[in-house]
């Protein structure tokens with residue numbers, strides 16, 4: 286039966302809900318703020334980290350500081366957060382420690398401070414090297430500012446950098462996307478995340494007429510992404526993620542393989558053994574109660590074995606290598622066919638799932654309809 290042995294390493298996520306301004310497509314838990322608000326938030330965050338009872342005595346294999354835009358914070362706050370985490374938890378010497386950074390918010394001094402704090406991976410939100418597209422998205426920066434951040438990061442010693450790119454931007458053509466991809470790949474980052482734009486309810490994009498690429502163009506853009514990035518040495522390892530050898534994001538692989546993680550901060554989610562819970566998204570409530578984690582957590586019902594099996598499948602199938610049948614039987618004490626025989630047979634016959642060397646994974650066609658394939662694993 287699957288539940289994480291408490292001796293296995295876990296991961297930590299820290300949410301910073303601040304941005305200079307809201308992008309027009311974004312529905313993340315983030316927004317503009319002043320220095321006083323930032324200080325109060327960090328204080329509450331440190332209080333929460335100090336107060337949790339989970340995770341003591343377990344080693345931590347990765348820390349991810351995400352947002353929002355964590356780099357809007359004064360670098361000393363990031364130092365305080367990491368110091369508190371290190372005091373409370375046992376961080377592995379080779380832990381992957383990532384921070385998300387947006388161009389225009391991280392100068393040389395900040396990036397050097399991050400290195401000093403032990404941060405060894407940067408994820409930079411570029412989205413597009415085309416200034417016209419950046420304007421359409423409502424981003425705060427242009428491509429030149431991104432380049433300055435990228436080169437400063439290299440100068441500060443970061444040798445593990447992700448660039449976030451977005452496809453299917455309004456008015457974007459197939460050729461435009463390919464140009465964007467090549468521009469980013471030529472900078473030789475270690476990792477590229479390429480997501481297509483999703484129009485989220487309640488965002489300015491949802492209320493505007495947008496000239497979006499049609500489905501066929503999106504399909505072609507997606508297929509070309511893996512092909513072109515391969516020319517530059519990137520292997521696709523997940524539906525939207527591409528990495529140079531040994532540079533896949535260990536933190537995200539932890540999510541997809543259901544490693545335990547604790548999330549700190551506003552709205553941050555956790556998986557701990559059979560429990561999934563998330564902090565409140567109400568900033569006032571969070572800040573007033575963060576030293577009593579039980580008051581800020583919204584708990585989901587304890588995971589049943591059926592829930593864990595379903596998660597094992599739909600998270601694992603996000604990875605291009607898919608899942609190992611032996612891992613399923615080790616975790617749940619029965620062969621995968623006993624639970625999912627019919628679904629596997631159906632999708633293998635349709636050419637959407639494939640099986641090779643004891644692993645089951647989505648075919649290229651399967652990736653394009655991954656949501657409907659994965660939904661069939663819910664028991």
Ligand code: SF4
Nearest residue numbers: 304307308311315353
């Ligand atoms: S920078 Fe990121 S988190 Fe902030 S508003 Fe833009 S997309 Fe959202």
